[in-house]
Amino acid sequence: xxxxxxxxxxxxxxxxxxxxxxLEVPExxxxxxxxxxxxxxxxxxxxxxxxxEPTSGKVYLxxxxxxxxxxxxxxxxRRQMGMIFQEYALVERLTVMxxxxxxxxxxxxxxxxxxxxxxxxxxxxAFRLLDxxxxxxxxxxxxxxxSGGQRQRVGICRALIQNPALLLVDEPTASLxxxxxxxxxxxxxxxxxxxxxxxxxxxxxxxLAQMFVQRVIGLRLGAxxxxxxxTGLTPEVLTAIYGEEDWxxxxxxxxxxxxxxTS
Amino acid sequence: xxxxxxxxxxxWKKPSFIQRPWLRWLLILGFVGYLIVxxxxxxxxxxxxxAGLERGEKFILAFTQPDFTSRSSDIWEGMIExxxxxxASSVVGIAISIPIALGAARNVAPLPVYLICRSIIAISRxxxxxxxxxxxxAIFGFGPLAGFLTLSFAxxxxxxxxxxxxxxxxxxVQAEAIKASGAKWTQWINYGVQPQVMPRxxxxxxxxxxxxxxxxxxLGLVGAGGxxxxxxxxxxxYEYDTAxxxxxxxxxxxxxxxxxxxxxxxxxx
Numbered sequence: 001x002x003x004x005x006x007x008x009x010x011x012x013x014x015x016x017x018x019x020x021x022x023l024e025v026p027e028x029x030x031x032x033x034x035x036x037x038x039x040x041x042x043x044x045x046x047x048x049x050x051x052x053e054p055t056s057g058k059v060y061l062x063x064x065x066x067x068x069x070x071x072x073x074x075x076x077x078r079r080q081m082g083m084i085f086q087e088y089a090l091v092e093r094l095t096v097m098x099x100x101x102x103x104x105x106x107x108x109x110x111x112x113x114x115x116x117x118x119x120x121x122x123x124x125x126a127f128r129l130l131d132x133x134x135x136x137x138x139x140x141x142x143x144x145x146x147s148g149g150q151r152q153r154v155g156i157c158r159a160l161i162q163n164p165a166l167l168l169v170d171e172p173t174a175s176l177x178x179x180x181x182x183x184x185x186x187x188x189x190x191x192x193x194x195x196x197x198x199x200x201x202x203x204x205x206x207x208l209a210q211m212f213v214q215r216v217i218g219l220r221l222g223a224x225x226x227x228x229x230x231t232g233l234t235p236e237v238l239t240a241i242y243g244e245e246d247w248x249x250x251x252x253x254x255x256x257x258x259x260x261x262t263s
Numbered sequence: 264x265x266x267x268x269x270x271x272x273x274x275w276k277k278p279s280f281i282q283r284p285w286l287r288w289l290l291i292l293g294f295v296g297y298l299i300v301x302x303x304x305x306x307x308x309x310x311x312x313x314a315g316l317e318r319g320e321k322f323i324l325a326f327t328q329p330d331f332t333s334r335s336s337d338i339w340e341g342m343i344e345x346x347x348x349x350x351a352s353s354v355v356g357i358a359i360s361i362p363i364a365l366g367a368a369r370n371v372a373p374l375p376v377y378l379i380c381r382s383i384i385a386i387s388r389x390x391x392x393x394x395x396x397x398x399x400x401a402i403f404g405f406g407p408l409a410g411f412l413t414l415s416f417a418x419x420x421x422x423x424x425x426x427x428x429x430x431x432x433x434x435x436v437q438a439e440a441i442k443a444s445g446a447k448w449t450q451w452i453n454y455g456v457q458p459q460v461m462p463r464x465x466x467x468x469x470x471x472x473x474x475x476x477x478x479x480x481x482l483g484l485v486g487a488g489g490x491x492x493x494x495x496x497x498x499x500x501y502e503y504d505t506a507x508x509x510x511x512x513x514x515x516x517x518x519x520x521x522x523x524x525x526x527x528x529x530x531x532x
Contacts, residue, residue, distance in 0.1 A: 049443055051439055051442065051443060075445045075446070075447065076445065077445075078442075078443060078444065078445035079444070079445040081443070082444075083440065083443040083444075085436060085439075085440055086436075087436065089436040089437055089439065089440035090437070090440070091437045091440070091441065091454060091455060091458050091459070092434075092437065092458075092459075093458040093459065093461065093462075094454070094458050098454075102440075102441055102444060102446070102454050103444050104444075105441065105444050105445065105446035105447070105450045105451075105454060106444055106445025106446060107445075110447060110449045110450055110453075113446075113450050113453065113454070114449075114450075114453055155440075158440070158444070162444055162445070168443075
């Protein structure tokens with residue numbers, strides 16, 4: 001469904017963030033992208049919807065090649081890619097409802113959005129989504145009145161109301177406490193399953209990634225170092241991705257978490 | 264690694280901004296010397312000051328008995344003219360400033376647009392209000408039209424520059440999130456940028472209304488209409504009591520605007 005071919009990103013400073021990354025994501029698969037800071041995880045995600053322009057290479061979403069699209073065609077393709085951000089990236093001075101409805105901007109005309117007269121079906125869907133994440137009563141609150149976990153739920157609603165085929169998720173739990181982090185990850189994965197969405201989740205918490213996804217990609221210095229199921233993350237693999245460190249504790253913690261989650 | 268025992272027991276001082284001591288002292292002494300020389304060139308004619316004190320006293324005493332009545336119709340007319348000038352020029356100036364501010368923000372506009380808008384701002388800021396007013400009075404003749412145009416022009420330089428700077432320092436990620444949804448440029452501005460800069464825009468606008476009102480009192484001195492013209496006439500006729508009344512009214516209005524802007528800015532956060 002999503003295919004990256006020899007994707008390269010070289011920044012103006014000369015830093016090569018991505019070195020010919022090849023990746024194929026089938027329909028409905030949730031995968032985690034792990035790797036140390038600066039490995040190019042954020043860049044990779046942003047090159048897919050071209051918030052960052054890739055230097056060379058190709059990105060296929062279904063049959064459409066994204067890197068060569070005009071700005072109008074790119075906007076239409078972006079509607080199919082919902083994005084969830086680190087630190088939520090809600091527009092703080094807008095209400096929760098406005099933030100959720102902003103996910104529909106690609107579908108409605110300027111004046112409708114300017115006057116906040118969204119189609120009834122969009123408003124209904126927004127309430128349904130907010131209710132699904134337990135925030136329907138907060139619709140008219142301003143986004144900056146919400147707690148971190150609540151904000152990220154609104155961010156999830158904003159991405160889903162686009163009715164996307166693919167979710168691009170950039171460090172969804174980076175500024176959340178451990179419990180809220182799990183709840184958010186669980187919510188994202190459940191929603192992906194419900195709607196048959198594919199998702200690429202950037203995450204630096206390896207244990208959390210292992211708990212929820214079917215496939216893990218390890219990125220190191222802009223190149224894919226590991227691609228396999230979460231059980232394949234042995235100490236040797238983690239050392240290859242992150243460098244030398246005692247990994248036993250991390251892996252043990254995951255096993256405990258697993259039993260806890262299933263029991 | 265340096266041996267820490269060498270450092271123990273020694274006092275610590277913040278390193279000087281200018282490292283070389285001789286350069287540092289040269290700059291300090293040079294500056295002090297210049298100040299002394301500069302002040303010594305100011306010539307004060309003390310006998311003239313003594314003679315002037317009497318006029319000053321009359322002027323100040325006039326404030327104790329301001330005359331609102333004998334020229335009340337002139338004052339009223341001038342005041343209305345000033346207020347109309349202020350409101351009209353602020354509305355027009357702000358309306359023109361907003362698109363220019365968008366064009367002058369590097370993170371929103373492409374380079375050619377940016378350069379054009381920045382030069383408009385630079386021109387507006389380079390030309391002082393009084394000079395613009397003299398020019399426009401020469402073109403359009405005496406009266407509030409010249410004042411209105413001057414203030415609109417000056418508003419652009421002020422508001423567009425400060426608003427553009429606010430747009431440039433906005434939170435990039437919030438705007439990015441709107442872009443990622445497939446929004447058009449106009450929608451992106453409306454949802455991603457506008458909410459972030461709105462408090463600043465409102466605060467600056469009120470501040471500019473305040474400035475425009477005060478300027479309108481000055482512009483009258485060069486014939487651009489408003490309460491300044493009335494004030495000028497009062498001075499020319501040595502009617503200090505009327506002048507005092509006008510100044511008091513201006514002070515009251517400016518203070519009222521100041522209070523109002525405080526209230527509004529506290530509301531819009």
